[in-house]
Amino acid sequence: MPEVMVVGAGIVGAACAYRLAEAGLKVLVLEKEATFAQGSTGRSAGGVRVQFSEPSNILLSYHSILEYRGMEEARYRPIGYLFLVPEDLREVQEEALRTQEALGVPVKRLSLEEAQALVPFRKEGLAFATHGPLDGVLDPHGVTGFYLREARRLGAEVRFGEALLTARREGGMWRVETPKGRYEAPYLLLCTGAWTGEVGRRLGVDLPVHPARRMVYATAPLGHAPTYPLTVDLATGFYFRPEGERLLLGRSNPAEPPGLREGVDWAWLGPTLEAGLARFPFLEGLALDRRASWFGYYEMTPDANPLLGPVEEGLWVAAGFSGHGVQQAAMVGRLMAEEIAYGRARSLDLSPFRPQRFQEGRFLRERGIV
Structure with missing residues (x-):
């Protein structure tokens, strides 16, 4: 028994x-x-990061990533997370940085120019960026x-x-x-x-x-393997990351009611791309692959x-x-x-x-x- x-x-x-x-x-x-x-x-996008604000969340993720790092089956890749911080979140992110530093986890504050060396973006409305070199993706x-x-x-x-x-x-x-x-x-x-x-x-x-549906939109193959970090524009919640020769894109839809809705919400693709293109003009012209895109669920409290x-x-x-x-x-x-x-x-x-x-x-x- x-x-x-x-x-x-x-x-x-x-x-x-x-x-x-x-x-x-x-x-x-x-x-x-x-x-x-x-x-x-x-159906997860597979990201792992230590860049949280609460000590308990930082440590839960930090110790988990250390375990994944030594697990061959995880296929962990420390591509990093790059957070672009708008002016209205300056104080919040500075406090989070202090907490992360006090706990000894590797996160760096970057100038916008330093961040642009990793990813091209428009600087308007941004204060600075943060980068976690231990952050990344896994299987x-x-x-x-x-x-x-x-x-x-x-x-x-x-x-x-x-x-x-x-x-x-x-x-x-x-x-x-x-x-x-x-x-x-x-x-x-x-x-x-x-x-x-x-x-x-x-x-x-x-x-x-309760369940909340989330979309992961995939571009068509780019013909090369991009090396960007997983990048998040905190002003809008838009993110993207490389996956092989593709980019995966996403953005939460706060207006969607909770529930186990099935299927990719293609109506949300427009607002997602609008937010992305406003910050990352290089995305313009990239083709989307509907068959490679998917949806999943957050489990919200x-x-x-x-x-x-x-x-x-x-x-x-x-x-x-x-x-x-x-x-x-x-x-x-x-x-x-x-x-x-x-x-x-x-x-x-x-x-x-x-x-x-x-x-x-x-x-x-x-x-x-x-």
């Missing part, structure tokens, strides 16, 4: 399963899809597959095509029913990404996580930060990363295993991310949301 049932085989669930098994616990992973990384993980599928393989090697069982239908607490156990069977364990850990709010409702628990920790007796959650799950999964797996196996997280203070913070009127003020 398992001691922990992990629901969800995305990158967060896989990391948790691996570290729980490593801690000596018997683990069962239940995944509704036919294979792993089919939700937000598989979320590769990381997830590695964690699941290692979890299995340590005795974990992974079952696909097993959506959680119902779950209830009875006699000190969580009893879970799926289309294929019934299982029980003392601990139930939800790593269900954008579907966490719905899963919570099946359990009769309010978990304030009221303060755009994750829920990490116990919800009620034996029920735990690691979800709601609001676009940062791939970046932080490695460290989250370690911390959740520490919490469940040893009673508390030893490597990092998780109190800012407790699920109860909203009922207590506490919101984490992360200013580095893109």
Whole structure:
């Protein structure tokens, strides 16, 4: 009989399963899809960065990137993140820089001229730029597959095509029913990404996580491999990054209501390109490849930060990363295993991310949301 049932085989669930098994616990992973990384993980743009404003987010990402850096399957490439900072965010970003510097993570302030040596752009309205040389991109599928393989090697069982239908607490156990069977364990850990709010409702628990669709538009091959960093114009939220001979482009649409909407929103391509061309004129004339473009889901919470920790007796959650799950999964797996196996997280203070913070009127003020 398992001691922990992990629901969800995305990158967060896989990391948790691996570290729980490593801690000596018997683990069962239940995944509704036919294979792993089919939700937000598989549709991620794959960026990882330390450039956040809150210490906890900085450290979650920093320690995760250090782990990915030594993982062959991650295919980690430190292409860097370049943030272009508008005048109205000068003080916010200067404070974030001070926090990053105090924590010892590698981020540099650049003049606009120094930044233009990395990427051509219009300077109007900008104050300065920041660059994180440890930031970059990786392969979320590769990381997830590695964690699941290692979890299995340590005795974990992974079952696909097993959506959680119902779950209830009875006699000190969580009893879970799926289309294929019934299982029980003392601990139930939800790593269900954008579907966490719905899963919570099946359990009769309010978990304030909702899906928000995000687009990743891809250019046609350029005929060469561009070497730009992942570049974000903080004035508009427009970003781009190289992928082989293509550029990937995106921008969040704050006006789109939450929900599991399917398909690429081609109507949002115009506003996305408008914001991009205003700052990066060199993008003009690039052809878009509709077949190479895709959509995915952010798993949003009221303060755009994750829920990490116990919800009620034996029920735990690691979800709601609001676009940062791939970046932080490695460290989250370690911390959740520490919490469940040893009673508390030893490597990092998780109190800012407790699920109860909203009922207590506490919101984490992360200013580095893109």
